[in-house]
Every structure is written in structure tokens, then in C-alpha cells.
Amino acid sequence: MTLDPENSVNVIEFKNPSSFVSPSGSKYALYTRAFDLADESEYPITISYSGAQVAPEDITVKLGIDTAALSQYNAEQHKKYDLIDEKLYTLVTSVVIPKGERTAVAKLKFKSSAFDFSKKYVLPIQIQSASAGVVSGNFGTILLNVNAKNKYDGVYTVTGKMSDASNAAFAGLYSVGKKVEYTLETISATECVVTDHINWGGAAYVPIWTGTGVSGYGSFSPVVEFDPATGKIISVKNFYGQPASNTRSAQLNPAGINIYDATAKTIKISYWMLQPSVVTTPPHIRTTWEEEWKFQKPR
Template identity: 35%
Template structure:
């Protein structure tokens, strides 16, 4: 019923659609006036919850966040039904963890509520007289508590209102959000030295290519085949026999940085010693491993030297050497 109410509300036939959906609940009906106006969370972006979910989920991509940067996402609340608000209506908002527990169970998700220091939720929202909707902003800060490895969501609830009835299902909603670290983006990957596979001279580098560096943690990114040259996934494309595009199975590098812009380590997205060949990533300290920043602090270029190792024959035996430069093109 949640999806029917929401989708039809977005079209013109407000009164008719709400009659057909809300009339199932006797408590929502005023016998003298027909369908009562209801208060609830509405269309803060697309509702991406599963069809069996009681509560809506709205999601926001906060973009790339620098350390201690604060951004916001919108939360819309509405007076839904035949009429506009007859007077100013003050709604009290709060986080309800039971909503998220139920949502995760119904949708097979693992969202968690962020630490209280990460977000700032307005305690109230006011729908002005003669209107139907108001919007408040939830602020999110990339501080020391922000964990890029967690799936964050705020399960919100209208706890009370100065007037009007709160919808039993639309009066609660889940707002998920994700952020990207400052290194995340679309890059041109080029070689600063030949790719060398010590076991096969037929395997060579494939450059230049558009590649994504995707947030893995607050200070690391994983390599992703942006154009699907081999497969649009976490792979490093190579060339076999001079013409055939290939990739190393169970391997894609994760680059980790420190605050100064130094590349401090390289590991494998699929896990160290992954796959039948037990492949891992390793930094090559003899090469260049640094970030070049623009004047505004944004990433201009990343240079990295690393090794794909294989432990199938001997522990962390070097298999392939890479020397690469990633030049930032824009957001992915």
C-alpha cells in the first residue's frame, strides 16, 4: 500500500487515489468528511525499498567528502490528502532504531545508524498554513567517526504533530546515504614503465584506459574497469598475445594513502592470497608512490608502483610488476 499511496500522490488525482488506498484503515476515515489528511515522509528522491517493505527508503549519494567536510541531504514531510494545511503544523522528528531493524529484516540489508557525531537531524519541521510539504536538511560530517566500510541509514519517525493524523506507514521512513573519499573518481590510467609478467612475456599492459578508483575505506580506493574493456567490474585489464584483452582473475589493486599523499600500501580487492593462484597486492617501494594535489587540495594525479604476487608456488612470489599514473578526469 505504501508504494500505491506514494506514486499516485505524485500525480494529479490526489483525493481519489488516497480514498482508494487509505479507506482500508477505518481509523483514517472521518465519516462526515471522507478521507482525513495524513502526515508522512514523501518523495525525497526515488523510493528504492523492496516491494515487500513496509517503510520507504530514500537514498542520497553525498559525493566526495574531504576530512571534516559537512554536506546535507533533504527530508520531505507532507500533509497528504484533499486539503492544504489549515494552520501551521509542527512535526517532531526522531531516529527510531526499531524501524531500521524491521527494514533490514524485510529487505535483506545491513544498514546501521551512524554515530551521533556524524549527523545532525532537525528536531522539528513546520508545514506552513496553505501548503502541503516542507523540507528539512540532515547534515552529515566526515569526521573521525565516519566509517566508509559501513552502510549508513537514518530510520526516521514523526513522533508527534501539533495537529493532523500521522500515517502508520508513511510516518516512518529510512534515509540511506553514502559518501566517497577525496580520491574517488574517474581517472585515465597510463603506464610510467612497462608492465612485466615474469612468467609470460605474452602478457603485456593495456594503456591508456579510463578506470574508476572507487572508495574502499576513508583513505583507500579500489581499481574498477570503468568502460568494461574486459569486464565492468573490479579487474585490471591486460593484453594477451598482443591483441586479446584479458585480466588477472581474482585480482584488482586497492591503493591506501596517508594524510600527506603518500601511497602506503597495495592489497587485493578480493582479499590477499585470493583465488586458486593465491594472488595478493604489494607495494613496490623502489618506485614512485605519491599523490599530486591541485592548489585547492583536490587530487590531480596518483603515481603508484606495485606488484601482483602469487603464493601458489612460494609465499608471495612476485608475478607481475606495474608502474602506473592515474590522472583525475572527474567524478564517476
């Protein structure tokens, strides 16, 4: 195959607006972005005249909402993303790529403070037409998955201690000098689930050291609930069920230190993993954690 970039046909398309979520098996790409709670959160979307040439004239690009694309993605990926209510966003539906330029930015704003935390919002945006050029078949429509972040959301470095009553070799990664980071992801105004992006690619798992390598407890990750008035941690439950199918559940250690320090942006937490199928004697505590989570950066 011989490529001739200088004579290639330019296409009008969306540039990647945020971190990419693989659309394997889907026609359309899905992008995810989380916003702080605000009356108005900006999300600039760039439309590109992609190829060897710059725009030969002012190109007017019309944008619209493609609900069929979202339905197709849900069917292909077996997902249940929700079409975001039109009251929660504003989108400029016409932009101009100036003559001699390659891009234009569409102003998109979300009312993230009004988001329903139980919803998985997606805004499917389509390039409906362009006054010149060819609209891309691959990136003429994009799906924007947007969600809100509570004040506890973010990336934290973790230190502390861990003990497993059924296997003394199991320990926290920090006990063998390995870096531990938890990402707290918002699931309600007062709750976050612990995810691990270093070892598990963002999945909801707590990394552990088995004595020979990195692992994690299947079907287990804590969901932490805070009292916004006092900063106290009021409950911990298992993201995969309370209990999960393997009998694992989470519980706060009431005798431990369980608090969020808003000034230092530090969390001190003491909790247990209960597993009656392994530890048959009540209260069925298999694993204990006493940790300090220090905020490093936003998610």
C-alpha cells in the same frame, strides 16, 4: 484499472535524498551519500505532500529515529550496518509544509570529521506523525547510509600499461582505446579501494581486456595506502584478502613511481598482482601495472 490523479489521496513521504541502493527484499529503502571530512556537513532531507493537491493548510510533520527499521533491514539483507551515534549528527525533528506548498526541508547535519572509518553508519529517519494527511506506508521511513571521504577519494581517468605473464592477450582497456575510470572509495583516513562503475557497477574490480572483450580478475582489487605527510604510496594490498582464496595478492613495485601529487590531483602508481597458483616461481608476479590516475570529479 482506472486511475484518477485529480482525486487521488495525497501522502506525506520522504523524497529520494540521494543515489538509490536497491532495497530488493526489504521493506525500507537505503540511500548512500559520502561527505568530505568536515566539522559540519549538511544533508537536506525533503518531506513531500505528494499527490494531485497542494497542502490545504500548514502541515506540521514530526520526525524521529526508527531503530527497528535498521534492525529489520540488516536481517533482511544480511548486513551489519551500524546505528550512527547521536553525537555525530543533528536533526530538526519538526518541519512545516506551508499551506499551498508541496514540500518542506528538514535540516540534517553530520560531523563527518569525527566518523569512525571502520563503521557502516546508518541513520533511520521516520515520519512519526503529521497534523494533516496520510503518512506513506512505503516512504514514511528511510535509511541514510553516510560515510566520510578522505582527500584521495574521487573519480579518476586512467592511462598506462599492463602486462600478464600467464596470458599475453590480457591488457589494460586503455591499450585498445577504451575509456578507463577508477573510483577511489575511502576505507580509512589514508586508504582507498579501487572500484569500477563503468564496467562493474561500482564493484571492487580492475577492468582488463582479454583480447576479445572486457573482463576482470576475480577476487582482486587494490587497496592503496598513502602517506598524508609526503604523498607517497606506502602500500598496496588486495581488497579480498592478502592473499585471497585464489592466492591473489597485491604488492607495490618498489622500483616504480608511487606518488600522489596534491596540486595536480594525479596519482602515479606501479604495482603487481601475485598469484603463486599460476606463477609458481618466486616472486610469483603474474600481472604488472604502471598507471597514471588523473582526478576528474568527486564521487
